[in-house]
Amino acid sequence: xxxxxxxxxxxxxxxxxxxxxxxxxxxxxxxxxxxxxxxxxxxxxxxxxxxxxxxxxxxxxxxxxxxxxxxxxxxxxxxxxxxxxxxxxxxxxxxxxxxxxxxxxxxxxxxxxxxxxxxxxxxxxxxxxxxxxxxxxxxxxxxxxxxxxxxxxxxxxxxxxxxxxxxxxxxxxxxxxxxxxxxxxxxxxxxxxxxxxxxxxxxxxxxxxxxxxxxxxxxxxxxxxxxxxxxxxxxxxxxxxxxxxxxxxxxxxxxxxxxxxxxxxxxxxxxxxxxxxxxxxxxxxxxxx
Numbered sequence: 051x052x053x054x055x056x057x058x059x060x061x062x063x064x065x066x067x068x069x070x071x072x073x074x075x076x077x078x079x080x081x082x083x084x085x086x087x088x089x090x091x092x093x094x095x096x097x098x099x100x101x102x103x104x105x106x107x108x109x110x111x112x113x114x115x116x117x118x119x120x121x122x123x124x125x126x127x128x129x130x131x132x133x134x135x136x137x138x139x140x141x142x143x144x145x146x147x148x149x150x151x152x153x154x155x156x157x158x159x160x161x162x163x164x165x166x167x168x169x170x171x172x173x174x175x176x177x178x179x180x181x182x183x184x185x186x187x188x189x190x191x192x193x194x195x196x197x198x199x200x201x202x203x204x205x206x207x208x209x210x211x212x213x214x215x216x217x218x219x220x221x222x223x224x225x226x227x228x229x230x231x232x233x234x235x236x237x238x239x240x241x242x243x244x245x246x247x248x249x250x251x252x253x254x255x256x257x258x259x260x261x262x263x264x265x266x267x268x269x270x271x272x273x274x275x276x277x278x279x280x281x282x283x284x285x286x287x288x289x290x291x292x293x294x295x296x297x298x299x300x301x302x303x304x305x306x307x308x309x310x311x312x313x314x315x316x317x318x319x320x321x322x323x324x325x326x327x328x329x330x331x332x333x334x335x336x337x338x339x
Contacts, residue, residue: 053070054066054069054115055067055068055069058135058138059134060127061119063111065117067088067106067107067109068091068095069106070095070098070099071099072105073102074101074102074104076144076332077143078095078104078147078325078329079106079136079141079145080107080147081107081147081152082107082114082149082150083149083150084150084152084242084247085113085196085242085247086229087113087115087228088108089228091107092221093314093319094325097318097319098322098325106139108131108132110131110155111127111131113241113242118246123246123247123250124249125154125158129158129163133163136166144166145168145170145171145328146160146167147170147325148171149314150173150174151178151254152173153173153174153176153177153259154175154177156176157170157172157176157262157266158257160262160268160270162265164267168332169271169328169329170269171271171325172272173273174273174311174313177294178259179254179258180194180251180254180258181258182289190255191252195244195247199238199240202237203236203237204227204232205236207230215315222314222315222316222318263297263298264299266298266299268300268332271325273306273324274303274305275305275307275311275313276288276307
């Protein structure tokens with residue numbers, strides 16, 4: 051059964067954490083991406099818990115059910131928040147998984163807090179560097195601007211998500227809706243304000259994860275989505291992956307071809323199986339004489 055926890059983070063903020071119990075000593079810490087929430091991990095987390103692992107999925111500040119302080123929307127603060135939450139929960143030697151921007155954050159978390167992370171899974175993120183994908187900050191900011199929900203309704207967005215992702219479960223659709231607040235009249239607003247969203251994107255521009263690759267010592271499983279129909283996008287991602295695998299001491303790549311960016315929503319069981327294999331490998335390596 052899932053437990054909802056309110057845990058102190060840095061600067062006095064409190065973050066919401068979803069916890070699935072398990073008897074195994076190797077915990078999982080799951081980190082969502084930009085404008086998402088811990089709900090995205092629900093189905094994969096249930097698989098990890100069923101295999102015996104305690105699982106913790108965090109709503110980062112301004113996301114999901116966590117508090118939304120006025121500031122702190124950058125990678126450095128997200129890392130400080132995760133470190134504080136982990137300390138409060140007594141987590142060490144965890145298998146940490148970060149999705150999208152959450153992957154960028156967990157790379158730095160691993161570099162700065164090595165005792166916390168026994169192994170790292172990067173789920174279509176952790177190598178994202180907008181400075182190499184856009185010609186200028188202005189182009190990046192315009193392209194990555196959050197969607198305009200004026201006139202949008204919850205029913206309309208749900209219908210769009212079901213049509214765009216027919217292989218997603220009903221829970222995955224609702225997880226995608228968690229980045230928005232629904233008013234009684236059915237209208238929507240984004241949980242993360244435009245200013246908060248922009249601050250995170252600016253942090254991605256100013257602080258690419260490549261700065262931290264060489265300091266990442268645990269085993270790293272990189273799980274990129276490669277879209278074969280989008281050549282430029284695939285070429286940029288392969289450039290990022292090549293740079294990451296060359297710099298990270300223990301990196302393995304396992305590709306998901308032509309999948310959705312939101313792998314925890316589309317392929318929760320396959321993703322959980324990859325994470326469990328990473329945990330088993332890490333345990334075996336740690337037990338070796």
